Amino acid sequence: MITIAAVYRSIPELTEDDLLHFIEAEWVRPVRRAAEPVFSELDLARIRLILDLRATLEVEERTVPLVLSLLDQLYATRRQLRRALGEMDETARGRLLALLTKKE
Numbered sequence: 001m002i003t004i005a006a007v008y009r010s011i012p013e014l015t016e017d018d019l020l021h022f023i024e025a026e027w028v029r030p031v032r033r034a035a036e037p038v039f040s041e042l043d044l045a046r047i048r049l050i051l052d053l054r055a056t057l058e059v060e061e062r063t064v065p066l067v068l069s070l071l072d073q074l075y076a077t078r079r080q081l082r083r084a085l086g087e088m089d090e091t092a093r094g095r096l097l098a099l100l101t102k103k104e
Contacts, residue, residue, distance in 0.1 A: 001031070001038035010044055013051060022050060027068055 008014060022028040023037065028046055030037035039047075050068070053059040059067055085093050 001033065001040065002044065004037055004039070007039055007044065007047070011047055011051070013055075014047060018051070019047070022047060025065070027064065 002010070004019075007019065008016075019028075023030065027050055028039070028043050030039045030043055032038070046068075049071075050064060053064055053067055054061070085096070088096065
């Protein structure tokens with residue numbers, strides 16, 4: 001797990017106000033250890049994504065939750081598809097992959 005000090009070292013452009021806002025808005029959900037938040041690598045990636053959405057893509061503050069929700073749904077669908085593909089036999093997996101990559 002990553003301490004809050006390590007987060008600031010890893011992401012120098014992150015301000016304390018931004019991180020507190022991300023946590024209060026529940027865009028990032030660190031776990032608490034000894035009353036201090038600790039972060040995962042996934043949390044760091046999400047923080048970078050939020051900063052990128054706001055700075056590079058100029059996503060409005062009120063739209064960030066919607067974008068994050070849609071991305072979360074997309075990643076969940078990818079995990080489910082990957083799990084389902086892993087449980088299929090080779091023939092069925094091949095047919096499904098062919099259908100998914102078929103150009104219309």
